[in-house]
Amino acid sequence: MPQRELAGDPLARAHLHAVPGGDDGGATGREGHVLIDMPERTEAEDPLRAGLRAAVGDPSHDSPGPGDRPGRGRALWSSAWPKLTAVAMALVVWELVVLSGWRPEYVLPGPGAVLGRLWTDLLAGDIGVAAAITMKRAVIGYAIALVAGVSLGLVLARVKVLRTAAGSLLTGLQTMPSVAWFPLAILLFQLSEAAILAVVVLGAAPSIAIGLLTSTDQVPPLLVRAGKVMGARGFALYRHIIIPAALPGFVAGLKQGWAFAWRSLMAGELLVIIGHAPSIGVRLQFSRELSDAEGLLAWMLVVMLLGVLVDGLVFGALERKIREGRGLTAEHA
């Protein structure tokens, strides 16, 4: 047995001197081959593991050594380059389509022109103004959806009869394309802010409610039993066991809810034009009416970028933090 593997573990070291070779019921193999667990290594001895830990930004590792800094930068780069490559490839394909002359450039401009336009609009402040209007709606709509979804989920989780009755209805709501709500919303609320918000809420709330229901259903019974044995009952059981155990699934529901909210919002802004509020949707629509293909594509990029940004920076980061803290990161990732 190599000496190196025994460093740092007093018990294992002790064992080296105390190998009894005696038959003690399964722990010894044939002829004095002692089958023990490999001693646990500390990071000081295992730079590979320390590096890995730094790379995933493990939140439980609260004393970052001096060696962690470059590791973090490298990790950022290693997660960024595939995305950058993908973007570059998409731009190349786009440019090739334009160069093929499939459509004239005033209908389908190339990436250079569109990115240039994006930059000027950004500098002019147009994008900031539009994004502010749109994001305000997104945040308000999503907040209402959050409250509605969580309340609905909690009620259904507590009342079994309602659950069986409303369960399939909720799935129906979730699968229904939210654009289909607009005619009704416009009838009810006219062409107003309220019509847009109503559809955003209807789009996002079912996902949030379903996420809450499935995540609480999937809490391992063993953990609930463990909590009960140690004296967690009633509200304490929810607070200390069920909610934290359900958190990863709930956040997945929140993330999906955001995707639905964003889609509903874009559909809403295209259908419900409120002239005095130059939102992203309004700008898109105006670009089309003016046959301004360059502007249209630039605004589409804004929609995409905002959606990805919120998804990644808010929900993705939240999800990653929770999953990594519990060792739930996918093996194939």
Add this chain to the structure above:
Amino acid sequence: MSAVLPHAPLSVLSPSPAPVALRLDGVTKRHGAGGDAVVALDTMSFAVKKGEFVCVVGASGCGKSTMLNLVAGLDTPSAGKVTVAGERPALMFQESALFPWLSVEENVAFPLQMQGLSRKARAARVAELLHLVHLDKFAKRRPHELSGGMKQRVALARALAQQAELLLMDEPFAALDAMMRDHLHSELETLWQKTGLTVVFVTHNVREAVRLGDRVLLLSSRPGRLVAEYQVDLDRPRRIESPEVARLARTITDRLLEAARAAA
């Protein structure tokens, strides 16, 4: 040295002056209903005296975990009665059942938190317990960063933290190396002697049962029945390698094999 009582005149029936910590009276537990019901435990009766260390051995699937769950109050018997003196017993599950969102020290502190102890009081107690299971250095880690054996040690520390009068343990040391197991055997024994704790300890390892127990109960499988009990009158501390332990373990193992053949 040891009294072998096949088809036991059970200790329930013998008048004993010592107060009883746990009593099962004709406890039957069926899992499921109708034709598919599995009788996990069949009219089981025994009593454990206060301060006694009782080990339970039996083939896999004979209802040992089922019995502990009933005693812990996590399940209700289909028939019969379970009586536990004092308050809620502590249960160390067969799987470590640690909370993945809490660090090692927060896991161990959990029962103390439920008892309403202050943060400061918890910290001192947790440090002590982690030292006992040799995991001081891993206090801040999350359960997924530990090996199977280390998880079991955390679970042991957490069960001990509860400071219950009755400690139920379900194959607690199955995943440990021989060194660590011997260490925890003597720590558990010392703690038990010091505190007057009552222990019900389930294991597959007959030698371990003889090493630790005042008494060893032997269950048969399908349905789970109490078929024999053995008084272990060896001086403590015992050594798991000692010939006396080996001899009694051999006797119990023979009886266990006989029970398995009868069940087949």
